[in-house]
Amino acid sequence: MIRHRLAELIRQALLAAQAAGDLPRFDLPADMSVERPQKEGVGDLTTTLPLKMARAARMPPLKIADAIVKHLPKSDFLGLVDVAPPGFINVTLSDEWIARQVETIIAAGETFGNVDLGKGKRVQVEYVSANPTGPLSVGSGRNAVLGDSVANILQRAGYQVQREFYINDAGTQVSYFSESLFARYAQALGKSDEQVPENGYHGDYMVELGRQLAQEVGDRYLTIPRADALREVGEWGRRKVLDSYREDLELIGVRFDNWFSERTLYESGLFDRLLAILKKNGYTVERDGAIWFASKNLGEDKDNVIVRSGGRGPTYFASDIAYHYNKFVERGFDYVIDVWGADHQGHVSRVKTAIAAFGVDPNRLTVLLYQLVTVKRGGQVVRMSRRKGEIISLREVVDEVGADAVRYFLLARSADAQMDFDLELAKEQSAENPVYYIQYAHARIASILRNAGTLADGTGDVSLLRSEPELTLIRKMLELPEVIEKAATNLEPHHVPHYALELAGVFHTFYKQCRVLS
Template sequence: MKNITEELRQQIKNAVLGSVKKAVEAGELPELEVNDVAIEIPREKGHGDFSTNIAMQLTKTAKKAPRLIAETIIKNIDFSNTYIVEATCAGPGFINFTLDSKYLYDAVRIIKEEKEQYGRINIGNGKKVMVEFVSANPTGPLHMGNARGGALGDCIASVLDAAGYDVTREFLINDAGNQIEKFGISLEARYIQLIKGADAVEFPEDGYHGEDITEHMKDFIAVHGDKYIDVPSEERKKVFVDFALPRNIQRIREGLESYGIHFDMWFSEQTLHKGGEVAETIELLKKNNCTVENDGALWLKGSVIGSEKDEVLVRNNGIPTYFAADIAYHRNKFETRGFEWVINLWGADHHGHVARMKAAMAAIGINPDRLDVVLFQLVRLYRNGEIARMSKRTGKSISLMDLVEEVGRDGVRFFFNTKASGSHLDFDLDLAVKQSNENPVFYVQYAHARICSMLKLLESEGIMIPDVNAVKLELLERQEELDLIKKLSEYPDEVRISAETLEPSRLTRYVQEVAASFHSFYNACRVRGEEEGLMKARLVLVDCTRIVIRNVLDLLSISAPERM
């Protein structure tokens, strides 16, 4: 697949490097080693299509004023076999490049040729990458952190897939450790209360008080009655957990699927303990002299993880901590299953754990640079201008499912990807359901629907979208037309940058810009009623816009309606 913006950058880089080489050979510049040329798109249209600050970067080694260097580069530059038509010096020494509009018409042909594949690139070269996200505590419903992490993680995975990586989406089922012990205790207490009465046993203060605990035990009693009332506690708790946990996991699975998230792998934490990987990892840390014993417990040395405090790996009762299991889990990702790159999405409250986990990877011989953690900030929901804490339907704390029910999947996924992961997100529930251009997802979907309606109407009149190769695209010369094509041409590069930065919020901004460019074009340029050649060229441009908007929304798992 083609990325014309990247091709343009490469042409400019090659032209600049060739010019520097030529100037050095002519003695106009001293011997220079130029490894890279930074190419930017200027914010102001008057500064050309692309710009570089290479002259400023070479000032120290060339021992010349940047403007003189820029003018020397411009004088020696060769535009042959490029889209470049002009290079000018601006300001203290920027070199601005103006391109032939031919590249825009070539971009239109590429979009029509690649269709639903347009925007897919290959910077990943099939590199095996795992994106692990949500990994919600299976003892309760999905909350707002899961909702934002889910939308971010799923879109990051989609962007990496579009960029040529071999992507696996994974959900870690935390079915071992303290929370499962607490889950069993909570189920047991509720079971006894339902059989013997509320005063028969005190419900643990730090237990799970949700209605789902009561619901599980009522369903259990409907099948088994009081059969387990006199069974030993440990055996009884295991039976209850084995009954309730799969039900919770299934609810999580169904909830995430209704949210548009489908995991390739649901990985059980228990398998790490049962398969001996936690024990193996602890022994490896011991062997690498990374541990110390104290107070009957085994600790990971603070010096290993850059901390003043040691971290417990195995408690004095012989039970490994979650940290030990997490190190084993990441070792499993890299060594057992062979992922070359692992990306975790964690809430911002886990920021202190990032350095520890990376250091732990180094301690077991894994390059910590192969692990990336995307931290995402909290979400505040607003309704009627005030912070919303309760679901309209249930009157209880708003869960992911409540949010999807109130706003719709498209709105939730789009809004959660409108801000960078590291930014706090204020989610306006009223705006998210508004049928107006103020609502960004409505604005984008309406642009797509408007295009589809226009094309359908023209088709009913016998006006079909022509073959792009039979159209004179050079007739598209109004500024609104050129601006729209330029915006469409940037899509593959937006995918590249989103993949490199792990920031899918770029794509929601980008598709809003496409919609805005289309609306400007639509208001300024007629399609039907124009001279036939121009009408056909505009028809092709309109269809290219439809393709790009749909491709972006598909990537974000947001619907692209044909009618609204």
């Protein structure tokens, strides 16, 4: 990566300047930071190192900058090297070197942009993980796109990545779902006395599921004990909903390596084994008939219940502890990334405290929190409430605006920023719609390649690439490895769609100003 190459040259220049007596001896910073300049027209790369070293060197920043430039080794990529007040070094890359990079990009093919941050370390990214109780919302879609994009970026950054969907199938919401579906099933068979529980699921989709079940099995579940019927009805509904999740997520290109059931944490005995370990190590206390995780001993404000009193079973927090034990200890991931809604923010420190209790460095867990999505149509907010049936599902939005638009808009803002999803803008065929603008660039490129026919590799003369639009386009392409590195380091996938929009803009300018085919 060109920034790293320049940083190494600057390090060599500093050592040479010290050896020559042009700079005093002092400890050089570990990070020879080189960045893209914020202002246009000052070069391709810049560094503020002279400003940062002024105190240690006891010299004015401009004199430090002059010394660095004086001793900067020659390199084929260096064009103009300029010193600017109060202590910047600005570098413009050589036009000849820029042109030659076309050959490098072509040779790399689909691997162009890859970086080796991960060194093959194993990372699990867990995302979506919605309760299997109804259609995926647009909010779950944002979770899906964030998680999938993070996984893609980490793969391009040299990590081994596993993508996982955690099936929340052991909580009270699943019981409400089973009771709601049973009521709709019975109603479909004419049993009007069966009602959906107040805390149940009232959406129209439940009516349709009830009808489907009645058509498949007739009155079978009205003739067996209710407890058995609820269990079997719930399992049937769970399968149906998860199948719909797979279909909906594949529409936007989201797939998983593993679907992990919460129930298996208990059915396999994992939770009991973990509870015994926590007890042995003094991390549990029994109080008021419940078992508590001794969070206060590890710096939390209060202890947290993991097994309820009165035989009501483990809590959601208990499942989280067991699940992360499975990830880190039993499956041995080096790092884990969970994508959660911002309403779970208060839960993050508890989980990190818990994994520390079984000997895992909490820094190996990162929780990527995302804010809500507001869907609008014609300036009016479209309400989303799965419980009451007033829901606009992810599938509806994909059907209306297309998969590319859904992925782009759900990813285009930082995860910690709330977002408005404007359905009308997403369908607009103009430069105001970034998706259309990018797709139009792709269409133009495809047209060029189609009209050009078969091109022989290695027969082009890159020295002919001299015009400003051509060189600007190559410069923008060369930024891709830096975009991948930044997005992977900070877990900020929104940098990728921003880059795509910038690249499309530069390409459109090139297309208008340069003859591509005669």
